[in-house]
Amino acid sequence: MKKNAKHELSAAIDAAVDAGAMIKKRLGRTGTIRYKGAINIVTEVDEKAEALIVGKLNKAFPDYGIIAEESAPERKGSGSWIIDPLDGTTNFAHGFPFFCVSIALEREGDVVLGVVYDPMHEELFTAVKGGGAYRNNQPIRVSEVDVIGKAFLATGFSYAFKTKKDNNLDHFRRFMMAAFAIRRAGAAALDLCYVACGRFDGFWELDLKPWDTAAATLIIREAGGITTNFDGSPHSNYSHKLVASNGLLHKRMLAILEQG
Secondary structure (H helix, E strand, C coil): CCHHHHHHHHHHHHHHHHHHHHHHHHCCCCCCEEEEECCEEEEHHHHHHHHHHHHHHHHHCCCCEEEECCCCCECCCCCEEEEEEEECHHHHHCCCCCCEEEEEEEECCEEEEEEEEECCCCEEEEEECCCCEEECCEECCCCCCCCHHHCEEEECCCCCCCCCCCCCHHHHHHHHHHCCEEECCCCHHHHHHHHHCCCCCEEEEECCCHHHHHHHHHHHHHCCCEEECCCCCECCCCCCEEEEECCCCHHHHHHHHCCC
16 A cells, blocks of 8 residues: 555544544434434534544645535545545434444545444444455455345435435335345445445445445445446446445346336
8 A cells, every 4th residue: 555545544544433432422412403404414413523524634634625514515636535424313313323434535536545434333444445445454345145035235215205206115115025135224334334344235325425425335346346326337426326236236236226
């Protein structure tokens, strides 16, 4: 790994772990809750975690931009940090211990580094492009399940699913009939990391944002998996429909999604 990449990875890990520790201490003490939509909330802890992360990364790399969930984007020429300070806010606010911190580094539209930290289970998922994927410094790989009927899948639902026609409910029904089982845990970045380490065999969701996917999709690809749009075209962090899998199930998942 190049010297600068080591420095970037170290800074991202330091910021994610420190923010995660603060979030864990605040579980059960959410503080002020603000509504961005009918079922889309942001807590005081989200904002404090984001400020902590942005402060650390700006200090380490003042010429890098910031794209963060709770702030206006600030792009700079050296690259941009893509930050979700608390993925799974609804879970956190209700004391459900499935949430994480996600940090990615993007250059010219290409993610070169990803860090996802689950403070409740003290699991740190990391990847640098071309360098493999790791959980707590141990290499990880996607699963080898190749039959959809044996597949353990994950998904999520958009905050706007109650008002949108394309709301994932039809897809969910079809996958329920085809797969072994499905889980909807409520933190996309962590779901995706579970695909990367073989706990889930595949994942799909609509209306995700760059901070939901940037770090974890790199981790999946570095673990041997595949990420695309619903039509099979290459997925970018700014696409709205994501399918991720161990690769062996990908064509079958796309075929199910093509049914409507």
